[in-house]
Amino acid sequence: MIISVASGKGGTGKTTVAVSFALAARYCQFIDYDVEAPNADIFLKPDIKNIKKVSIKQPYFLTDTGNDFSKCAEFCHYNAIAVIGSEVIFYPELCHGCGGCLLVGPEGAVREKDVVVGEVAKGFTTPGIDFLKGNLIPGSMRTTTLQNELEKMLNKSGLVIIDAPPGNSCSMVMSVKNSDYCILVTEPTPYGFNDLLISMEVLEGLKVPYGVIINRDGVGDSAIEDYCTERNIRVHLKIPNDIEIAKIYSQGGTLLDYDSSYGEKFGIILKVIERISIGEADNHN
Numbered sequence: 001m002i003i004s005v006a007s008g009k010g011g012t013g014k015t016t017v018a019v020s021f022a023l024a025a026r027y028c029q030f031i032d033y034d035v036e037a038p039n040a041d042i043f044l045k046p047d048i049k050n051i052k053k054v055s056i057k058q059p060y061f062l063t064d065t066g067n068d069f070s071k072c073a074e075f076c077h078y079n080a081i082a083v084i085g086s087e088v089i090f091y092p093e094l095c096h097g098c099g100g101c102l103l104v105g106p107e108g109a110v111r112e113k114d115v116v117v118g119e120v121a122k123g124f125t126t127p128g129i130d131f132l133k134g135n136l137i138p139g140s141m142r143t144t145t146l147q148n149e150l151e152k153m154l155n156k157s158g159l160v161i162i163d164a165p166p167g168n169s170c171s172m173v174m175s176v177k178n179s180d181y182c183i184l185v186t187e188p189t190p191y192g193f194n195d196l197l198i199s200m201e202v203l204e205g206l207k208v209p210y211g212v213i214i215n216r217d218g219v220g221d222s223a224i225e226d227y228c229t230e231r232n233i234r235v236h237l238k239i240p241n242d243i244e245i246a247k248i249y250s251q252g253g254t255l256l257d258y259d260s261s262y263g264e265k266f267g268i269i270l271k272v273i274e275r276i277s278i279g280e281a282d283n284h285n
């Protein structure tokens with residue numbers, strides 16, 4: 001079973017929740033899909049054993065051959081090439097590595113090279129958590145390239161916990177699209193509510209069932225809870241707004257360090273999600 005943990009708004013406690021699920025489960029695969037800013041390892045402290053570089057193919061243009069590369073620019077749907085006279089301006093961050101410019105360009109004058117965009121790291125933490133994360137090179141836009149690499153390593157035979165990147169962009173979609181269930185972490189503020197609604201819309205479009213965890217309960221109002229009650233959306237848990245949690249978090253501690261009963265609480269949520277996914281329980285409050 002694959003459970004993703006997502007949040008329309010950054011800084012709501014998504015990683016805190018994802019890590020809590022992994023610690024409650026004890027035996028699972030944990031994947032940090034937030035390749036632009038992975039941080040779950042700070043809390044799970046895996047022993048990283050294996051790091052693999054991830055590269056993409058990128059074209060380069062032999063402009064000293066005197067060839068005309070305008071067909072390459074015309075072909076490139078991503079506007080990664082501009083040709084001005086005999087000069088070729090290449091925007092690597094826009095290139096999707098489709099290889100089209102090699103096919104339409106002057107023979108032998110467009111070549112390809114491997115360019116490293118990041119790495120995936122594999123590790124382990126006791127008692128039985130297989131840990132995976134991607135790490136994008138700063139400035140690179142190839143988020144989904146790294147996420148594709150992580151996807152290849154999904155172990156669907158057991159429980160998988162995915163820590164999705166914040167927001168509702170395509171990298172979030174990549175992270176949640178294969179899930180059996182998604183937990184949306186939010187906070188009871190107007191910003192949190194607004195971004196939660198967008199995330200719900202994304203998941204409904206993807207047909208991924210979801211429930212909600214409200215973090216920092218007590219900071220704002222009850223609008224999210226009221227909305228979920230009205231629409232029969234399950235609120236699995238409310239985590240209080242307690243400065244002690246923030247202090248423990250800032251030192252690399254977890255919710256279970258704050259209060260060990262959270263192990264049991266997250267264990268119960270896992271069982272509820274399992275029952276929902278096999279049709280033994282409905283996904284309502």
Ligand code: SF4
Nearest residue numbers: 076095096098099101
């Ligand atoms: S490889 Fe594809 S995306 Fe990249 S520059 Fe060539 S045509 Fe454009």
